[in-house]
Amino acid sequence: xxxxxxxxxxxxxxxxxxxxxxxxxxxxxxxxxxxxxxxxxxxxxxxxxxxxxxxxxxxxxxxxxxxxxxxxxxxxxxxxxxxxxxxxxxxxxxxxxxxxxxxxxxxxxxxxxxxxxxxxxxxxxxxxxxxxxxxxxxxxxxxxxxxxxxxxxxxxxxxxxxxxxxxxxxxxxxxxxxxxxxxxxxxxxxxxxxxxxxxxxxxxxxxxxxxxxxxxxxxxxxxxxxxxxxxxxxxxxxxxxxxxxxxxxxxxxxxxxxxxxxxxxxxxxxxxxxxxxxxxxxxxxxxxxxxxxxxxxxxxxxxxxxxxxxxxxxxxxxxxxxxxxxxxxxxxxxxxxxxxxxxxxxxxxxxxxxxxxxxxxxxxxxxxxxxxxxxxxxxxxxxxxxxxxxxxxxxxxxxxxxxxxxxxxxxxxxxxxxxxxxxxxxxxxxxxxxxxxxxxxxxxxxxxxxxxxxxxxxxxxxxxxxxxxxxxxxxxxxxxxxxxxxxxxxxxxxxxxxxxxxxxxxxxxxxxxxxxxxxxxxxxxxxxxxxxxxxxxxxxxxxxxxxxxxxxxxxxxxxxxxxxxxxxxxxxxxxxxxxxxxxxx
Numbered sequence: 033x034x035x036x037x038x039x040x041x042x043x044x045x046x047x048x049x050x051x052x053x054x055x056x057x058x059x060x061x062x063x064x065x066x067x068x069x070x071x072x073x074x075x076x077x078x079x080x081x082x083x084x085x086x087x088x089x090x091x092x093x094x095x096x097x098x099x100x101x102x103x104x105x106x107x108x109x110x111x112x113x114x115x116x117x118x119x120x121x122x123x124x125x126x127x128x129x130x131x132x133x134x135x136x137x138x139x140x141x142x143x144x145x146x147x148x149x150x151x152x153x154x155x156x157x158x159x160x161x162x163x164x165x166x167x168x169x170x171x172x173x174x175x176x177x178x179x180x181x182x183x184x185x186x187x188x189x190x191x192x193x194x195x196x197x198x199x200x201x202x203x204x205x206x207x208x209x210x211x212x213x214x215x216x217x218x219x220x221x222x223x224x225x226x227x228x229x230x231x232x233x234x235x236x237x238x239x240x241x242x243x244x245x246x247x248x249x250x251x252x253x254x255x256x257x258x259x260x261x262x263x264x265x266x267x268x269x270x271x272x273x274x275x276x277x278x279x280x281x282x283x284x285x286x287x288x289x290x291x292x293x294x295x296x297x298x299x300x301x302x303x304x305x306x307x308x309x310x311x312x313x314x315x316x317x318x319x320x321x322x323x324x325x326x327x328x329x330x331x332x333x334x335x336x337x338x339x340x341x342x343x344x345x346x347x348x349x350x351x352x353x354x355x356x357x358x359x360x361x362x363x364x365x366x367x368x369x370x371x372x373x374x375x376x377x378x379x380x381x382x383x384x385x386x387x388x389x390x391x392x393x394x395x396x397x398x399x400x401x402x403x404x405x406x407x408x409x410x411x412x413x414x415x416x417x418x419x420x421x422x423x424x425x426x427x428x429x430x431x432x433x434x435x436x437x438x439x440x441x442x443x444x445x446x447x448x449x450x451x452x453x454x455x456x457x458x459x460x461x462x463x464x465x466x467x468x469x470x471x472x473x474x475x476x477x478x479x480x481x482x483x484x485x486x487x488x489x490x491x492x493x494x495x496x497x498x499x500x501x502x503x504x505x506x507x508x509x510x511x512x513x514x515x516x517x518x519x520x521x522x523x524x525x526x527x528x529x530x531x532x533x534x535x536x537x538x539x540x541x542x543x544x545x546x547x548x549x550x551x552x553x554x555x556x557x558x559x560x561x562x563x564x565x566x567x568x569x570x571x572x573x574x575x576x577x578x579x580x581x582x583x584x585x586x587x588x589x590x591x592x593x594x595x596x597x598x599x600x601x602x603x604x605x606x607x608x609x610x611x612x613x614x615x616x617x
Contacts, residue, residue: 067228096197110141113210246471258307303397328354342368370421431463460485
């Protein structure tokens with residue numbers, strides 16, 4: 033792993049020699065039980081591998097590198113600093129930061145203070161941030177220096193990080209004050225949280241159809257979702273046995289799991305990977321932005337084994353000039369949309385193994401995975417990709433994922449659809465990896481849990497092999513002449529054209545059919561010149577291509593080639609923006 037920058041942590045970041053990595057024991061707790069809390073992953077990692085690099089933050093003006101022992105001390109300092117400030121159990125602490133040590137610290141320090149972490153998307157507008165801060169009732173804001181403009185005018189106290197890790201940085205001063213306040217009582221100064229169902233994180237949804245809703249998740253759910261991601265998405269338990277340890281020195285074994293943090297930690301608490309990686313003793317390399325040059329430099333030089341990203345991020349990865357066949361296997365956890373055959377092929381050519389998962393902010397991020405089957409290697413790429421595009425089965429620590437319809441005659445009872453791969457229903461689930469509630473919104477909570485399960489709003493079919501396949505969001509179904517056309521299914525067929533890079537399909541009003549599909553398309557960089565000034569011809573060709581793969585009612589009536597598609601901070605295409613464009617046509 034090529035981390036060659038000299039760096040010395042601040043003196044207050046160095047733990048004492050006799051540090052005890054244990055919270056104060058709870059009284060009156062049965063011997064056979066302890067409340068689940070992802071904070072325990074951190075203390076365990078510092079006990080087992082104190083000198084292993086936990087956080088590497090290299091691509092900045094002031095790079096920092098923290099071992100598990102040092103990082104754990106810094107998080108202890110943060111916890112004392114929060115308590116000194118006046119943060120009490122249940123208080124909300126907002127954090128506005130890109131991937132950096134600050135937000136990684138907050139995922140543990142806020143929980144250690146028995147408060148609730150409220151990570152806020154850095155891509156939001158100031159008025160949106162203001163609404164979230166007010167609605168959440170946040171008592172303190174931890175903010176990165178590049179995003180101070182988002183909190184301008186707020187009366188809530190802010191601690192600013194210059195992202196230096198050096199003495200003089202306001203955030204470092206905050207941590208140092210915390211250590212002094214703690215008087216070297218260490219982790220024994222903090223009582224463990226007795227209630228594993230206490231709130232852990234308050235994340236806000238995108239709010240595309242109104243005000244964003246606050247999603248409350250718990251310590252227990254965060255613990256179990258993190259373990260599930262470490263097992264299911266990182267494939268830790270299976271990947272380790274594939275290495276021939278006889279050919280590795282012990283120091284190399286400690287570097288096997290290196291997670292490149294591309295997915296923002298503010299997005300659904302980073303899909304619980306801030307905790308999952310620590311559970312797996314992984315080194316986390318933090319990138320402030322999605323920079324493909326940095327990504328490939330780390331792939332090549334830092335022995336990266338895992339990363340997360342939406343398909344649009346993966347498209348950027350495989351098309352970067354530095355892209356090449358990697359000497360090590362890398363697992364790419366993909367969510368937000370299904371990977372296309374072309375994307376799967378390009379990733380595999382680079383030695384990158386795509387793992388398709390599915391979930392929502394309300395399910396701690398991913399809660400299903402499409403498990404590879406023994407028959408897949410014998411299939412063609414297109415056959416395999418269609419199977420890989422399914423959302424699959426539920427995680428090991430989640431309840432079964434179901435596809436249902438609602439029987440309104442019997443108190444909204446949820447009834448399973450036939451497992452025929454044809455009958456449309458809604459994906460529902462329940463259990464460990466489902467939010468506790470919408471914050472201060474019992475009516476919305478009741479609606480989401482109507483019938484005794486969490487209603488995702490995703491329309492799907494249940495296949496004979498037990499896997500589920502999403503056809504669309506309920507709001508994205510195109511009703512054309514009485515037929516239901518899935519925008520997702522149309523997109524999956526249009527991207528089979530070799531010149532199509534990405535596509536977004538939305539409904540557009542039609543005088544005869546009510547609605548018809550309209551496709552917005554971006555071209556592969558190598559084909560842009562070929563069609564320059566001839567977009568009309570390409571649009572005609574793509575329509576003909578669609579006719580060979582789709583029923584008539586699902587073929588796009590209109591095709592428009594665009595230079596780019598609007599996306600969220602995690603690279604997911606914003607259909608809501610394209611609907612606004614269509615509404616004006």
